[in-house]
Amino acid sequence: MKILECCGLVKTYGRTKAVDGLSFSVEKGEVLGFLGPNGAGKTTTIKMILGLTRPSGGKVLIDRNTKTGYSPETPYFHPFLTGHEVMRFYSRLQKLDRQTAGRQIAELLELVGLSGAAGIRVRNYSKGMLQRLAFAQALLGDPELLVLDEPTSGLDAVGRIEMLGLIGRLKREGKTIIMNSHILGDVEKVADRILIIVNGKPAGMADRSDLAGAGLEEMFVKTVGGAGHACADT
Amino acid sequence: MLALIHNTFRERIRGKTFHVVAFIGMAIMLLVTTGDSNLMINGRKVSGFEQMVPVALSITGFVSGLLAVMVSLRTIPDEFERKTTHLVLVRGIKPWQYMFSLTVGNMLASLFCMLSFYVSLVVFCVAYGRPGLILPTFLCIIVMSINSLFLSAAVSVVSIRAPVYVAGVAGILVYAAGILHGVLDTLADTAQGVGAAAARILLFLTPDLSAVQQQASNILTGAPVDPGPVLATLLLLYLVLSLTFVLFRKEV
Numbered sequence: 001m002k003i004l005e006c007c008g009l010v011k012t013y014g015r016t017k018a019v020d021g022l023s024f025s026v027e028k029g030e031v032l033g034f035l036g037p038n039g040a041g042k043t044t045t046i047k048m049i050l051g052l053t054r055p056s057g058g059k060v061l062i063d064r065n066t067k068t069g070y071s072p073e074t075p076y077f078h079p080f081l082t083g084h085e086v087m088r089f090y091s092r093l094q095k096l097d098r099q100t101a102g103r104q105i106a107e108l109l110e111l112v113g114l115s116g117a118a119g120i121r122v123r124n125y126s127k128g129m130l131q132r133l134a135f136a137q138a139l140l141g142d143p144e145l146l147v148l149d150e151p152t153s154g155l156d157a158v159g160r161i162e163m164l165g166l167i168g169r170l171k172r173e174g175k176t177i178i179m180n181s182h183i184l185g186d187v188e189k190v191a192d193r194i195l196i197i198v199n200g201k202p203a204g205m206a207d208r209s210d211l212a213g214a215g216l217e218e219m220f221v222k223t224v225g226g227a228g229h230a231c232a233d234t
Numbered sequence: 235m236l237a238l239i240h241n242t243f244r245e246r247i248r249g250k251t252f253h254v255v256a257f258i259g260m261a262i263m264l265l266v267t268t269g270d271s272n273l274m275i276n277g278r279k280v281s282g283f284e285q286m287v288p289v290a291l292s293i294t295g296f297v298s299g300l301l302a303v304m305v306s307l308r309t310i311p312d313e314f315e316r317k318t319t320h321l322v323l324v325r326g327i328k329p330w331q332y333m334f335s336l337t338v339g340n341m342l343a344s345l346f347c348m349l350s351f352y353v354s355l356v357v358f359c360v361a362y363g364r365p366g367l368i369l370p371t372f373l374c375i376i377v378m379s380i381n382s383l384f385l386s387a388a389v390s391v392v393s394i395r396a397p398v399y400v401a402g403v404a405g406i407l408v409y410a411a412g413i414l415h416g417v418l419d420t421l422a423d424t425a426q427g428v429g430a431a432a433a434r435i436l437l438f439l440t441p442d443l444s445a446v447q448q449q450a451s452n453i454l455t456g457a458p459v460d461p462g463p464v465l466a467t468l469l470l471l472y473l474v475l476s477l478t479f480v481l482f483r484k485e486v
Contacts, residue, residue, distance in 0.1 A: 050324050052486050070324045076316040078241060080248050092237035093325045137321065 003028045003066060003145055003176045004049065010057030011044050011200075018044045020200040021058070026178060028144075031171050033191030034180040035220060041200035042180045043073065046149055049178070062145075069143035073150040073180075075134035079123035083114050083133055086122060087140065094141045101140075108136040111166065127154035135163065139170075146170065146177045152186050164189050184217050196223045235335045238322070242339020246305050247346055255304065256347055259297030260354045263290060283362040287454045288447075290358050294351045295378060295413075295447050301347045302382040303405035306340040306389040311398050319486045329482040337390040337478050344386040348379040359454075370453050377450040380467050381443045385409055387474045394481040411436045412443030441467035 004026040011019040019041040026032050036042050047053040049060055050070055062068075077086045084105060091101035109115045112132040122130065131154045138146060151167065152160045167190045171177060181187050187194060196204040196219075204223040246252065313319050313336065322332055352375045359367040388408050393401035411418060415437065422433035445463035452459045 047320075050320070052320055052323055068324060070320065072317065072320055074317070075321075076318055078245055078318070080245060081241075089237055089241055090321065090325065093322060093327060 001028045002026065003062070004178075005061040006045070006049065006058065007061065008058035009045060009048055009055050009060065011041070011048060011053065012056045018200050019048070019055075019197075022197060022200065022202055023058075024195050024202065024205070026145075026176060028176055029171075029174050030192040031167065031177040031179060031190050033187035033194040034178055034197070035182065035184070035187055035194055036197040036203075038182065040197045042197065043149060044200075045197070046147055046178070046180055050147060066145055067141055067143040068145045068147065069138035069140070070147045071131075071134040071138040071149060071151055073153060075130045077122045077130070077133065080121060082119050082121050083109065083125070083129075084118040086133060087118075087137060090137045091140050096141055104140055104142075108139050111139075112136045113162065128156060128159050131155055132159070132163075135166070144176060146175055147180075148177060149180045150182070151179065152181065152183060160186065184220055194219075196220060198223070235327075235331050238327070238332065238335035239339045239342065242309060242336050243342045243346070246309065246340060246343035249305070252301065252305060252343070252347070255297065255301050256350055259293070259301070260351065263293045263297070263351070263354045264357060283364060284455050286358070286362070288451050290355060291374070291378065291447055291451050291454075294348075294355065294375075295381060295443070298344070298348050298351055298378070298382045299385050299409045299443075302340075302344040302385040303389050303402060303409065305343045305347070306337075306386040307393060307398055307402050307405070309340050310336050310390060310393045311401075314483055314486060317486075323486060330479040333394055333478040333482060334475070337387055337475065340390045341383045341386045344382040345379050348375055348382050351375065367454060374450040374453045377446060377453065377464060380464060380471070381412070381441075381446050384412075384441055384443070384467055384471045384474065387471055391474055391477045391481065394478070395483065408440050409443065411440040413447075415440065415442040415444055441470045443467070 002025045006025070007023050009019050009022040010017065022041070022045060024032075034042055034045070044053065048055050049062070050068065051060075078089075081089065087105040087109065088101065091105060096104065106115075109118050112135055114129060114132055114136065117125070117129060122133065125133065131151065135148070135151060138148070148167070152163050155163055164186060167177060167179065171190065171192075177190075179187060179191060192208055194204075194206050194208075195202065196206075204219065206219055210219075310333065313322075313332075319332070323329070352372060355371045355375065356368055359365065359371055385405055385408060389401050389405035392404045396404070418433045418437050422430050422437060425433060442463045445460075446467050449459050449461075449464055451457075
């Protein structure tokens with residue numbers, strides 16, 4: 001059962017085509033790895049999926065009632081708030097009742113290992129801690145679809161292992177996840193399917209089973225071809 | 235929306251600049267209005283309570299207007315720049331709710347600033363042996379705050395689409411045009427051509443802030459209050475606020 005379908009997505013900025021005729025769908029309960037070199041159009045596609053930017057062409061089909069969580073690549077939170085206050089703020093925006101919010105906030109901060117730092121202002125958080133907080137706020141309200149933009153960026157080795165473990169756990173719980181990353185190893189560890197885009201165009205799609213022999217790295221190199229593929233910063 | 239308003243208000247009043255300007259403003263007002271003043275207007279020494287009221291309110295109006303512009307200037311552009319917008323909009327908050335809430339948050343921060351000036355005005359009244367005027371002073375501040383609320387809303391709305399410096403210049407222009415409404419009125423009547431047209435446009439777009447200030451002054455001195463300018467400013471404030479329902483940036 002499809003939870004999301006993108007049909008011929010196009011996004012242009014002036015004369016530059018950041019995304020050019022991208023079509024794919026995401027099945028309920030799967031982890032879709034979204035790969036591509038820098039400037040390939042990954043973040044632009046994510047923004048279109050989330051409704052943050054309007055496609056210049058094509059459409060995103062998603063049930064309006066689908067609860068979606070989003071963890072941005074470079075998370076920014078109001079620096080004067082503590083980690084707990086950030087979570088409280090977003091829970092209020094989601095109209096979670098006080099009791100549910102209180103319970104979820106405690107659980108999620110525990111889950112991402114920030115319970116001890118919940119009372120510290122986020123201005124004093126490291127990049128890794130901000131990334132964890134971004135992940136925690138994305139899980140508020142128990143979303144069915146999670147969109148993670150570079151969830152392991154800024155994390156040290158242990159943090160990365162923990163984060164990938166968390167993503168695996170959420171997958172086992174039945175969450176649908178779109179994970180945007182340029183770290184092949186991370187995507188290979190958790191994704192059921194992998195979509196590679198280059199210059200805004202779909203360049204390859206593979207199931208986990210397809211990678212058994214060759215591995216993602218080989219497939220990626222073949223697909224991208226190691227060519228110069230600089231395009232607009234998206 | 236309440237969460238957004240609350241958050242904006244908290245962030246604004248925590249700014250260092252806010253506190254520094256507010257403190258300087260209060261200090262200047264207390265020094266000018268409670269000391270043995272040598273203030274001269276048209277060659278005559280200004281010393282009595284009735285004479286000092288417009289001076290005190292002018293200082294309050296100027297500093298609070300400046301603060302309203304400063305407080306409201308960066309809120310909305312910062313949200314777009316820092317991409318805080320993403321985590322808000324993905325939660326189903328509509329753009330108009332977002333812009334409206336940020337604008338109201340700015341307005342409340344400006345109002346808070348006005349209320350802090352209330353303390354200075356109370357000191358001023360007590361210093362002149364008029365403690366009975368503490369309640370009218372509060373009413374006076376409420377009327378004065380309409381000017382600050384208008385400036386804050388106008389700067390916030392301009393900053394939705396325009397860069398910070400444009401919003402700042404617009405805020406100062408609106409304040410100047412509002413305070414010099416009488417001068418502009420005379421200019422519009424006497425000038426011809428482009429000058430007259432420009433003056434008329436400015437008169438149409440800006441409320442008569444000096445008239446509102448005058449009504450606030452009248453509350454303190456016991457002179458008759460004309461609700462006209464106050465209502466006109468409130469109407470313009472409503473119109474400016476309603477722009478938050480239609481303005482948004484194309485890319486977030």
